[in-house]
Amino acid sequence: MIDVYAWKTTNGLRATLAFAECGLEHRVIPVDLTLKEQKLPGYLAINPAGQIPAMVDRSVGGAPYILTQSGAIVMYACTKARKLIPEDQARYFQALKWSMQAATDIGGTSAALQQVAVIAPEKVPSIIELFEQRLVRYFGFADQQLEGRQFLVDEISFADLMLYPNYVLRRALVDAVADFPNLRAWADRMAQRPGVQFGMRLLNP
Ligand SMILES: N[C@@H](CCC(=O)N[C@@H](CS)C(=O)NCC(=O)O)C(=O)O
Secondary structure (H helix, E strand, C coil): CEEEEECCCHHHHHHHHHHHHHCCCEEEEECCHHHCHHHCHHHHCCCCCCCCCEEEECCCCCCCEEEECHHHHHHHHHHHHCCCCCCCHHHHHHHHHHHHHHHHHHHHHHHHHHHHHHHCCCCCHHHHHHHHHHHHHHHHHHHHHCCCCCCCECECCHHHHHHHHHHHHHHHHCCCCCCCHHHHHHHHHHHCCHHHHHHCCCCCC
């Protein structure tokens, strides 16, 4: 059995999405960030960083295999299931590129924008605008890539799993200033997949 420790956040949902889409037997263990459960000693023994997601695979024989970092967990699930990894090497590296874009450019910028535009009690318009413009640019690249394509690298891949929770949870931050029709259509396609629906159940019970 594989335990997936997660919460309904961008990084947490990447992990739950990957196990669900890959059809691997697993159990999702919610770690409620609002209750600071990620800082409890039992969880710190799994991830000393005190962050979700994390996974523990007890099906490998020997000591349980622990892994953290959403991107690594997505790749673990896809590799173990042999799914969502493009066989063609050029396409594989494109998928890796879009995954990195989701994990770094979009992940980092959208988290920063959430902080300055929503969470921070004092709003500084110039800083909000800075991160807003960056996020619009980064979502814009993905939107352009999806022009005429069903998925980021044509076939569905781990790259789509990396981006999907970030787009779903963060698009509202830039809805007022930009429209991404290709991303919207892609997200609708993704949302119709049973694996995606199951993987997003922490957010949509
Ligand atoms: N780079 C890490 C980031 C993990 C992360 O930032 N997790 C957040 C939730 S999305 C968290 O656990 N925050 C609570 C905390 O830091 O105390 C990953 O991709 O897994």
